[in-house]
Amino acid sequence: MSDRHLSPLLSALTALLLPCLTATAQTGIAIDHDFGDWNPAGDLATADTVGPLVAAGFTTDAENLYFHLVYDRLVALDESWEPHGTRLGVDIDGNTSTGQIVGGFQGADIVVHLQDRYVSESNTNGTTEQHSLNDRYVRMAPTYGGEEHEVSLGRAVNGVPVAGTVRWTVRCGSGQQVSGEVALDNTPALAMATPLERAEGAEVRVAFWNMNRRLDEAPALEAMGRILQAVQPDVIGMSEVEDFSAAHVRDLLDGWLPLEGGSWHVAKDDWDLMVCSRWPITTEYPDIYRQFPVLVDAPWAGDLMVAASHLKCCNGAEQRRTEADEYMAFLRDAMTEGGDVDLPSKTPVVYGGDLNMVGPGWAMQTLLTGNIHDEVANGPDFAPDWDGTALRELTCLQSDRAMDYTWRNDNSSWGAGKLDYILVQDGVVKVLREFSLETSSMTAERRTQYGLEPGDDLQASDHYIVVADLKKRDRRPGTKPVQLKKAN
Numbered sequence: 001m002s003d004r005h006l007s008p009l010l011s012a013l014t015a016l017l018l019p020c021l022t023a024t025a026q027t028g029i030a031i032d033h034d035f036g037d038w039n040p041a042g043d044l045a046t047a048d049t050v051g052p053l054v055a056a057g058f059t060t061d062a063e064n065l066y067f068h069l070v071y072d073r074l075v076a077l078d079e080s081w082e083p084h085g086t087r088l089g090v091d092i093d094g095n096t097s098t099g100q101i102v103g104g105f106q107g108a109d110i111v112v113h114l115q116d117r118y119v120s121e122s123n124t125n126g127t128t129e130q131h132s133l134n135d136r137y138v139r140m141a142p143t144y145g146g147e148e149h150e151v152s153l154g155r156a157v158n159g160v161p162v163a164g165t166v167r168w169t170v171r172c173g174s175g176q177q178v179s180g181e182v183a184l185d186n187t188p189a190l191a192m193a194t195p196l197e198r199a200e201g202a203e204v205r206v207a208f209w210n211m212n213r214r215l216d217e218a219p220a221l222e223a224m225g226r227i228l229q230a231v232q233p234d235v236i237g238m239s240e241v242e243d244f245s246a247a248h249v250r251d252l253l254d255g256w257l258p259l260e261g262g263s264w265h266v267a268k269d270d271w272d273l274m275v276c277s278r279w280p281i282t283t284e285y286p287d288i289y290r291q292f293p294v295l296v297d298a299p300w301a302g303d304l305m306v307a308a309s310h311l312k313c314c315n316g317a318e319q320r321r322t323e324a325d326e327y328m329a330f331l332r333d334a335m336t337e338g339g340d341v342d343l344p345s346k347t348p349v350v351y352g353g354d355l356n357m358v359g360p361g362w363a364m365q366t367l368l369t370g371n372i373h374d375e376v377a378n379g380p381d382f383a384p385d386w387d388g389t390a391l392r393e394l395t396c397l398q399s400d401r402a403m404d405y406t407w408r409n410d411n412s413s414w415g416a417g418k419l420d421y422i423l424v425q426d427g428v429v430k431v432l433r434e435f436s437l438e439t440s441s442m443t444a445e446r447r448t449q450y451g452l453e454p455g456d457d458l459q460a461s462d463h464y465i466v467v468a469d470l471k472k473r474d475r476r477p478g479t480k481p482v483q484l485k486k487a488n
């Protein structure tokens with residue numbers, strides 16, 4: 001493919017995305033904050049004028065309509081802290097005289113008002129009806145601020161026909177607009193059926209779960225038990241368990257996941273976090289605000305540090321950033337000699353939980369890169385992986401749907417989103433499997449295989465469990481086995 005006819009921006013995007021594309025085995029769009037599934041040259045059209053909106057793309061499959069949006073600044077699609085006023089319009093009946101006007105686009109039968117969080121749909125009698133984002137299956141990634149976004153819109157629920165062409169448009173508050181027309185594609189949506197069993201070679205299965213204070217509610221406990229028996233984690237970082245004792249949680253786990261000749265080990269911090277482990281917890285650091293690292297005697301050489309986290313909710317971006325700063329000061333101390341804590345070199349540290357990561361995502365940038373915001377209070381920046389690089393944010397795509405959201409409330413104006421994360425030092429551990437679990441989107445056959453009920457996900461909690469299988473790297477990260485050169 002020649003880059004000659006592409007704008008410099010598209011060339012840059014192409015260079016960025018091609019490595020991801022080649023790594024993708026299946027084709028299809030996943031709403032997962034990874035844009036390697038989009039065709040960079042074919043799907044993006046540049047905006048007509050200079051402004052916040054740089055480019056937009058559109059594609060379809062049998063299940064959804066998909067938008068790809070690129071901005072020149074950090075934007076959170078369903079929030080207004082960076083006002084962007086983006087509307088998405090679709091003309092599904094091929095008739096410009098039915099539907100609504102979106103800037104220079106006529107005939108939009110569906111208009112998604114992202115920032116104001118509603119969908120306006122036109123009826124045949126000329127009136128419009130408002131629906132919530134969740135009612136119309138509008139799904140978005142990333143949930144926190146980014147320059148690039150992907151959005152899906154359910155076809156069936158929005159009355160999109162099975163064949164024909166649709167015209168689409170993206171318009172920003174800036175007045176910038178990108179429009180196009182495509183034939184509807186009925187290729188099935190990206191098929192997902194991640195095995196819930198632990199990956200071959202996995203040494204530790206770690207999970208994080210916001211338990212929503214339901215550890216004394218019978219229906220929730222039954223659903224939790226089925227989920228944990230299906231997932232079989234070794235270590236679980238829990239949040240929203242402040243009302244319960246470590247002994248209460250230990251007894252529950254001993255019932256659900258009995259250990260031969262012993263009990264689960266449960267450590268509780270000074271507020272709403274716990275870390276539960278099949279293996280002994282040897283050291284606890286309960287004083288970090290809303291974050292709780294512990295050392296676990298993992299079945300590999302050396303220990304495993306697991307940090308359960310539950311960052312400030314909602315409109316609290318500054319506080320989340322302060323909390324991330326405080327944890328990162330601890331991690332820097334743990335990874336360097338001197339101070340209060342010294343971890344043996346290359347001790348894997350896994351951080352996760354309900355990070356409530358909405359708004360600009362400043363806290364996530366700090367957690368991933370070690371760029372501390374308040375260096376006067378928390379000390380200098382550092383590289384949070386032992387190999388001198390950033391941490392890796394796991395996608396944890398749902399096991400049975402190509403979506404990354406871990407929180408969903410169909411009665412809320414807020415779209416389903418990814419609030420629950422696992423961050424790993426991929427310089428010292430390999431991630432062999434990762435997923436979150438939405439039981440309602442599994443097939444009946446898959447649920448039977450794992451002993452799950454359709455409603456277990458939201459019966460257990462308002463957050464889904466996130467899971468990762470880890471193996472400690474046994475060679476120095478960044479080095480490759482030496483290959484013999486062929487004589488010529």
Ligand SMILES: [Ca+2]
Nearest residue numbers: 030032034037
């Ligand atoms: Ca994607």
Ligand SMILES: [Ca+2]
Nearest residue numbers: 095098099107
């Ligand atoms: Ca129309």
Ligand SMILES: [Ca+2]
Nearest residue numbers: 333336338341
């Ligand atoms: Ca230290």
Ligand SMILES: [Ca+2]
Nearest residue numbers: 371372373381
């Ligand atoms: Ca800094």
